[in-house]
Structures are given as C-alpha cells and as structure tokens.
Amino acid sequence: MDILGISCYFHDAAAALLRDGQLIAAAEEERFTRKKHDYEFPQHAIDFCLRIGGIRSAELDYVVFFEKPFIKFERLVLSSMQTFPRSHKVFREAMITWFGDKLWIKHLIQKRLGVPPSRILFSEHHLSHAASAFFCSPFEEAAILTVDGVGEWTTASLGIAKGTEIKLLKEIRFPHSLGLLYSAFTAFLGFEVNEGEYKVMGMAPFGTPRYIDKVYKLIRLGDDGSFELNMDYFSFHHSTEKTFNGKFEDLFGPPRDPKAHFFTPASGYPSYFGEKPGNFADVGKQNQHYADIAASIQAVTEEVMLKMAQYVYKETGLKMLCMAGGVALNSVANGKILRETPFEELYVQPSAGDGGGAIGAALYAYHMVLGKPRQFIMEHAYWGEEHGPGEIERFLEDNGIRYQRFDDEEKLMDRVVDWLQEGKVIGWFQGRFEWGPRALGNRSILADPRRADMKDLVNVKIKFREPFRPFAPSVLAERVEEYFALPEATRHYPARFMLYVVDVEEDKRDIIPAVTHVDGTGRLQTVRKEQSRKYYRLIERFGQATGVPVLLNTSFNLKGEPIVNTPKEAFHTFTQSGMDILVLGDYVIEKPIGSN
C-alpha cells in the first residue's frame, strides 16, 4: 500500500512516501527548486518520491494533506474580522491567495496527481506534527508535546499516544503562540522570520537574560504551562508585514538594523566583515543590548517549554516524550527538557517543523485511519535523492573536470584525513540527502575541530555567517561521553539529528574549540556505524590519526541557499567558495580545478 503525504502553502513544502507502513522517501521541495523554504505545491518532491517508489501518481492508494485548509481559512477570516479595519490588508491578501489555490487542495491534488477524491485525506496540523514524532519513534507509548507558530487554530498541544492511537488532550489557540512570540523577537533582532530563529538561539549565550521581566509583560505563563500573549504588543494577527508594534519597541527600544553586522565584545570582530570600524567598541556595546534580549527570549522560551513538559509528564506519568513543531527544533530547550524534567527519553524527528507534517500526515492515515500496525522507526535522516557513481562520473566527464577516483575506500579515507589535518575544508557529498534542515554527513562541509581558528576559516572560505553562530561537532556514538555531558549518549535519538545542545566536558573544550560555543556547549551529532557507515569510518580514521574522533560539520550550501542536492550543485558551490577539496562519492576534485 502506497501513501503519499504532502505539506505545503505555509513554510517548508515537502512530500513523503510510505509503502506498507515503511517510509521509503521524503524530501523538502526547496532542494529541487533551489528556493529556500519553498512553500509551493511540492511537485518536484512528489515526483522524486514516486521515482523512488517506481510508481505513477494515479497508482497511489492515498494522498494525505497535513492540515485542514477550511479550518485554517476560518481562523484567518475570523481573526481578521476581530481586528478590522487594521487587518484589511491581511484580509484582502488572504482572499486572493486562498480563493486561488489554498482552499481547493483536494481539487488541486486530484488535478495534479490524477487521484480520485475518495482517496484524498486530510489530517490536522498538530496531529500531523504529533504523528510525525510518535509514529517515527521506537516508543510503544509516550507523552506528546507539539509547539509551533500556528496550525489551523492550534499553536501548541499536549497529549498521549499508545500503539496506533494519539489523543491530543489540551491545546493553546491562536493568537497565543510561543512560536510567534519567538518569531517576533527574531524579526526585532534583525533576522528573517522562519529562518533566523537559529541565529537568535546562537546569539543568546553572548548575552545575559536581564530582560526576562520585560518578556513576561508579553506572555503570561500558568503553572500548567498554558500561556497567553498580551496582544497589545503584537501585530502579527492583523498585519502582513510586522509581527510586533510600537508598544513592543517602547519596551525594548528600536529594533536592530537587519543590514548591520552583528558582533559583541565577546564574539570579536571577524576578519570577513572587512575593516574594523572606528566606533567598534560603541557598536559592540549597542549589540550587547540585543544579545541580552536574545538571551532573555531564549530563557523564557525554555521556561515555557519546561513547564509544558513538566505538566504533560504529570498528566500522563509516562517516561517517554515525543515532540514536534518548529519550536521542537530549539535544540537548547530540548537539551534542558532532557536534563531538567523526569522524562528519560525524547524523540524528535529531524524535520520537526512543517515539512515534517508530510510524514506525519501519511503515518496518521496508515495507523489512525486505516488501523494498520506500526512497523517503522526513523533511525536516520537519509531519505532524499541519491546520485550514484555513474551520474557523478558523467557530470565530471561532460564538463571536462579533472578528478581522481578512489576504488579503495581506505585510501580515500586516509587522503581526506590528511587533508583535514592540514587545515583543508572539505565538501563531503555521499548517498541520499538528509531530511530536515540539518546536514548529517551526506551533504556536509567538514573541517578539523581542534583548531581554534577553524571557525573563522570556514566562515571566510564558505559561509560568511554571523560570528556568533556555532558549528556543530559530529562524534562517533561510542565516544560521545568522553567529550559531552550526555550520559548513555547512544540511546538518544535527537542527538543523531543534532537536536540536543549539551555541555562540552570542561577538559575537552580546548581540544575541540572550533565546535565549542561561547558558553561551553555543543550541538552534537552522534554518528552510528549502522546508519552512516562511510561517515562513521571517516571520523573513526580521523580519530585514529589525531586521538579526537570528532569533525566539524556544517551544511553543504552557500549562505542563504538550500543545501545542495546534485553533483552539479555541489560542484558549483565548491567553485563559488573557498572550499579546498570536493569529495563526490569516491571521486575527488582538488583546487585549483584542472581540466581533463
């Protein structure tokens, strides 16, 4: 039985194909269209899933959409009416876009995929989130927590799941939203909403949470983790352009200029920003104010998440917790929940945001509508497209690019390990691309984490990212506990997907400075032989050569672009950046690039 799950028209569009209850393919649309966070109908991702499945769309047994468009439309209309006339622009835009495509999803799926209406199903947004976590988890029963910007009406829910059933017991409804609160600060701090949330999280450790009291003027938190926003400070419920208003600015001062470089006295002024300005010290001090705000909203978010988790623990008495929704990508908060609540294990799947709704929708239909038993655990994130040796060689030959092919894998590993030790930055392209926003060793840029200057070097060569954003360490699963404060590391699924931030052991911080954040933490990836054989072997060889089984891993893309999919995109990124070596499967290209 083939079930296609689709999520689109909000944040990240994606498609996933389930065959007899097993996931066989899943991908976000942006990887194919090269449009970051592409939210349009995911035709390319669907075509990819069908290719992997070897079927035509008309042969699908069911197509499941991740939310209910009419209920969402109702929320838009009702909340626009409540804030009319301020909301007239939202209302007008909603009418145009919703009456265009968004409302007629069933018809659209029928038209595009040739599937009759009787085989098209709809889940609910937060149920899709919940299903995407629980039905991918190894747990027979678990507590559920979903937290995001907004679905139809729901912005957070908690519940209980057992076997093939999920019951959402409580919810918080729009406009009261932890995700939208965080996004309002993301915009205030000069970053793009739904993209810059990671930057706020990375910036937070550079600040002191001195404005917690002020943040609590915006949100009232109950002991049970329920909350209400004070809507006097926000405009996201009636504006298409602004998420916060003048009253918010009265409280926190003017927003940060998005075009200005961000650095603080602690982050220093990186060389790739160009010449140091004369007023460096003053600007740094001003920026400190923004870092303090980032620290404050992060602290409050963690507090709300902890309260919610504690409450759902109390209500369910279960030791396992499944989390999903955009806020579940806050890996700092996730680490805290593991450490500071009675939950023993968490499960968060790599695409915890709206893209993940595609998998959730398909699994919801299979288990909760059709009543089929569970037989799938998401052990890894490699569900995207693969480009084999034939395709790689053809690309290199057709373009006359000089390469070296390594038939002996050990020789390739030795060569790459030597290069890493020489301080070279390596593009590492292997197998199927990852599901979700993180690169986990199949579309990664790798470097030596032992060099303190490596962070700046990678930034200068490739990323040009803000200096306050940490790079992540990939570690052999069995060696994690030597370096990180994550007891029994191998059993924690979120750590496989870089979804926990934990302390780097104090005596190891100087050993891996390039992946240790300013507060002594790291967003680690545990790498397991069973799921990532080649990447595991590379780190193992690096460990044998240096005594440190850790690599710096950052996603294979240029700033602002989606992670690469094809050899062509990888090569293009290689030529457009200061990367030294490109490894495509067993094929190696060195700079300067020669021709055949």
Ligand SMILES: [Fe+2]
């Ligand atoms: Fe969501």
